[in-house]
Amino acid sequence: MISLCGIVLVLRRVSVISLCGIVRSVCQRFARDGASVVVADISEDSANETLGILSHDLQGQEHAALCVDVSSRQSVEQLITLIQLQYFHPPCVCVSSAGITLDEFLLKLEEEAFDRVLRVNLKGSFLLTQAVSRALVASGSSKGVIINVGSIVGKVGNLGQANYAASKAGVEGLTKSAAKELGRFGIRCNTVLPGFIATPMTAKVPKRVLDKFEGMVPLGRLGEPADVADVCSFLASDESRYITGASIEVTGGLFMG
Numbered sequence: 001m002i003s004l005c006g007i008v009l010v011l012r013r014v015s016v017i018s019l020c021g022i023v024r025s026v027c028q029r030f031a032r033d034g035a036s037v038v039v040a041d042i043s044e045d046s047a048n049e050t051l052g053i054l055s056h057d058l059q060g061q062e063h064a065a066l067c068v069d070v071s072s073r074q075s076v077e078q079l080i081t082l083i084q085l086q087y088f089h090p091p092c093v094c095v096s097s098a099g100i101t102l103d104e105f106l107l108k109l110e111e112e113a114f115d116r117v118l119r120v121n122l123k124g125s126f127l128l129t130q131a132v133s134r135a136l137v138a139s140g141s142s143k144g145v146i147i148n149v150g151s152i153v154g155k156v157g158n159l160g161q162a163n164y165a166a167s168k169a170g171v172e173g174l175t176k177s178a179a180k181e182l183g184r185f186g187i188r189c190n191t192v193l194p195g196f197i198a199t200p201m202t203a204k205v206p207k208r209v210l211d212k213f214e215g216m217v218p219l220g221r222l223g224e225p226a227d228v229a230d231v232c233s234f235l236a237s238d239e240s241r242y243i244t245g246a247s248i249e250v251t252g253g254l255f256m257g
């Protein structure tokens with residue numbers, strides 16, 4: 001009960017999130033924790049769909065769905081401006097989890113497929129981290145939380161995912177650097193590293209490959225979006241007040257270091 005209060009206090013303000021699979025679950029968890037949640041995604045339909053399933057149990061909770069292309073500085077800045085106009089303060093928690101895959105073996109990987117994945121996964125995390133932190137610092141807020149969604153693949157690599165693995169390794173380096181710079185402003189920055197989580201993204205992976213990975217997971221199953229959402233909730237809460245610059249693996253033990 002006490003830790004729930006902690007979470008509510010931290011999250012009653014605004015959280016910016018982009019969506020689906022893992023993210024939809026994060027939005028649901030934060031809404032249950034008492035946050036006002038802004039669901040931001042390049043797909044307006046997906047953002048609105050997520051908005052439609054969020055609970056409003058606490059008085060004063062006000063959720064919103066907005067469109068953003070995280071790879072565009074202009075779009076990200078517009079998003080933060082719109083949030084500040086609507087809520088009169090910047091988001092105090094930002095979960096950056098927009099991500100794409102364009103898988104191909106290295107020998108065949110087109111430069112454009114490399115650039116696109118880096119633009120969304122890595123540059124998008126940079127633009128969001130920078131825009132939210134700037135807004136928090138400018139507002140004089142003494143507290144903020146950035147959670148960037150990386151991947152265990154950024155640590156260990158994966159066949160056919162040189163672009164994706166590079167982008168996610170970059171997200172970890174970006175987040176650790178941000179943690180070093182932003183600690184003095186009370187902004188904590190951490191990365192979560194999901195393993196194989198059953199979502200629309202992994203639905204594209206051939207079943208025999210998923211079965212193979214599932215067989216390698218010490219906890220004996222693929223992850224569920226809620227497994228990641230629970231860790232995000234912890235990182236957004238005051239329970240994790242002394243944690244910054246960390247990368248938390250949510251993999252069921254797969255590829256543990």
Ligand SMILES: NC(=O)c1ccc[n+]([C@@H]2O[C@H](COP(=O)([O-])OP(=O)(O)OC[C@H]3O[C@@H](n4cnc5c(N)ncnc54)[C@H](O)[C@@H]3O)[C@@H](O)[C@H]2O)c1
Pocket residue numbers: 018019020021022023040041042043046068069070071096097098099100120124149150151152193194195196197198199200201202
């Ligand atoms: N599913 C897994 O097993 C797994 C494992 C490790 C890491 N991840 C990471 O978790 C995050 C969420 O993945 P998911 O499985 O829920 O996938 P998902 O495809 O369901 O969600 C990704 C979301 O990002 C949005 N998006 C794509 N490009 C965008 C852009 N330019 N601007 C704004 N939004 C954009 C998509 O519309 C989609 O809603 C991703 O960053 C992914 O790389 C997933």
